[in-house]
Amino acid sequence: MPEEDGEPMEASTGLSSSPYKVKLDxxxxxxxxxxxxxxKEQVSIYDIPIARITEQYLEYLRLMHEMDITIASDFLVxxxxxxxxxxxxLLPRSPLxxxxxxxxxxxxxxxxxxxxxxxxxxAAEMLWSKAQVEQAVFTRPPLDLQEAGTEIAATTYDLxxxxxxxxxxxxxxxQLEIAREEVPLEEKIADLRQRLERTDRLDITALFEEARSxxxxxxIFLAVLELVxxxxxxxxQRVAFGQIIAIKVNRSPSTTERAP
Amino acid sequence: MSGSKNDRELKAAIEALIFVSExxxxxxxxxxxxxxxxxxxxxxxxxxxxxxxxxxxxxxxxRRIAGGYRMSTRPxxxxxxxxxxxxxxxxxxxxxxLETLAVxxxxxxxxxxxxxxxxxxxSVSSVKTLLEKRLIVPKGRKPxxxxxxxxxxxxxxxxQFGLNDLSELxxxxxxxxxxxx
Numbered sequence: 001m002p003e004e005d006g007e008p009m010e011a012s013t014g015l016s017s018s019p020y021k022v023k024l025d026x027x028x029x030x031x032x033x034x035x036x037x038x039x040k041e042q043v044s045i046y047d048i049p050i051a052r053i054t055e056q057y058l059e060y061l062r063l064m065h066e067m068d069i070t071i072a073s074d075f076l077v078x079x080x081x082x083x084x085x086x087x088x089x090l091l092p093r094s095p096l097x098x099x100x101x102x103x104x105x106x107x108x109x110x111x112x113x114x115x116x117x118x119x120x121x122x123a124a125e126m127l128w129s130k131a132q133v134e135q136a137v138f139t140r141p142p143l144d145l146q147e148a149g150t151e152i153a154a155t156t157y158d159l160x161x162x163x164x165x166x167x168x169x170x171x172x173x174x175q176l177e178i179a180r181e182e183v184p185l186e187e188k189i190a191d192l193r194q195r196l197e198r199t200d201r202l203d204i205t206a207l208f209e210e211a212r213s214x215x216x217x218x219x220i221f222l223a224v225l226e227l228v229x230x231x232x233x234x235x236x237q238r239v240a241f242g243q244i245i246a247i248k249v250n251r252s253p254s255t256t257e258r259a260p
Numbered sequence: 261m262s263g264s265k266n267d268r269e270l271k272a273a274i275e276a277l278i279f280v281s282e283x284x285x286x287x288x289x290x291x292x293x294x295x296x297x298x299x300x301x302x303x304x305x306x307x308x309x310x311x312x313x314x315x316x317x318x319x320x321x322x323r324r325i326a327g328g329y330r331m332s333t334r335p336x337x338x339x340x341x342x343x344x345x346x347x348x349x350x351x352x353x354x355x356x357x358l359e360t361l362a363v364x365x366x367x368x369x370x371x372x373x374x375x376x377x378x379x380x381x382x383s384v385s386s387v388k389t390l391l392e393k394r395l396i397v398p399k400g401r402k403p404x405x406x407x408x409x410x411x412x413x414x415x416x417x418x419x420q421f422g423l424n425d426l427s428e429l430x431x432x433x434x435x436x437x438x439x440x441x
Contacts, residue, residue, distance in 0.1 A: 028355055028356050028359060028379075028381060029379060029380050029381030030380050030381065031379070031380040031381070072381070072382065073382075074380060074381045074382060078380065113378075113380065115436075116378060117378060117379065117380060118435075119432055119433075119435040119436060120359060120362045120363050120366070120378060120379070120432075120435075121359060121362075122435035123362035123365070123366060123432060123435055124355065124358040124359040124361070124362040125358075126362075126430065126435075127358055127361060127362055127365070127421060128352065128353075128358055130421045130422060130423075131352060131353075131420060131421055132352075133335050133338075133422065134335075134420060134421060134422040135338075136335055136338025136339075136341070136342065137332045137333055137334075137335050137338065137422065138332060138333045138341060138345075139282075139330060139331065139332045139333075140279065140280075140331065142282055143280065143282075
């Protein structure tokens, strides 16, 4: 029986033998509750003692009401249906309609709905166990295609996020910012270009870490944006929200052509 | 299919592709990658690969899932794998969602009011959950008053429930056996 961790598949206890809280969570709807009552009373679904079941059903709603639980309108609609059927069964059959409609049992539409619903309830259990089996089946984890280019292009947002984090770390690092060491943007760009002569990749996060002041950090950020704009570098990530790497864009033949 | 050298090589390539593919790979896709072969021939070869692979009765198996081929561990070894991976079955769908999913799976395409009629219960949030989990997808609108959206199961549903297609689901009438007298 698939019954675990607060996700009971069906009520296993009767109305009087379990705490209200538990059992109230259990019924998925009026049909579910009715099926439970039928089972509990050990009566046939094809011959429901409608008066008895209606009484129990209403008792259940009363309990819900007493505990200030909002009763879903679905439950009330069913209550009305039950009372209607009960009344209809009490009435003597009209001699006029007898030959037309034979003697249709007023319970029949409800029984049909219950039977139909029960099939899907069973199907839900089948799906549940299927999913259990399938969850225990493992496929090969995604390949780590390191150099094969599974990189994701980093978005401006990712870059800004890295910038923001560096900014926060900087706040913790720097207590005092005395002299303003001006680092012109042009100089920073030139510095980055120079580095890119020596290497194909730059770790943007590490680059941000180098900043000694907020001002310098902003300058680095702007320099990176400028290089992206000029298509000198492109920004990639191995995984979403991961480390951002600047990769040199190889353009027309240059001195770096022979780099591995 | 003959056992020619060419076929043997193709089958080996198919096996490699099934291994590498991250989701069930279809015969069409295999045919495309192998160089514009006839998908039907490739399917026949892939089925041979599958039969031979599974005849070994090893810890891995190839299955047809959602119209494609997928290599995975055999279900019967789930316990030992879980012991190693230290995992527990992941959070499941609630009963309400499973019930709604069952109704949709068997009655698709079906509208929300029709689902609610069968379940006797408001099913808006369950349908929403199933949509979010991509287990169901909208399948157009029903040409009746109000033009309600119709829902059906998705490819993700087949994958998660280990089905090749919907015909693999047991017939809904079979569940009558479960019905309590």
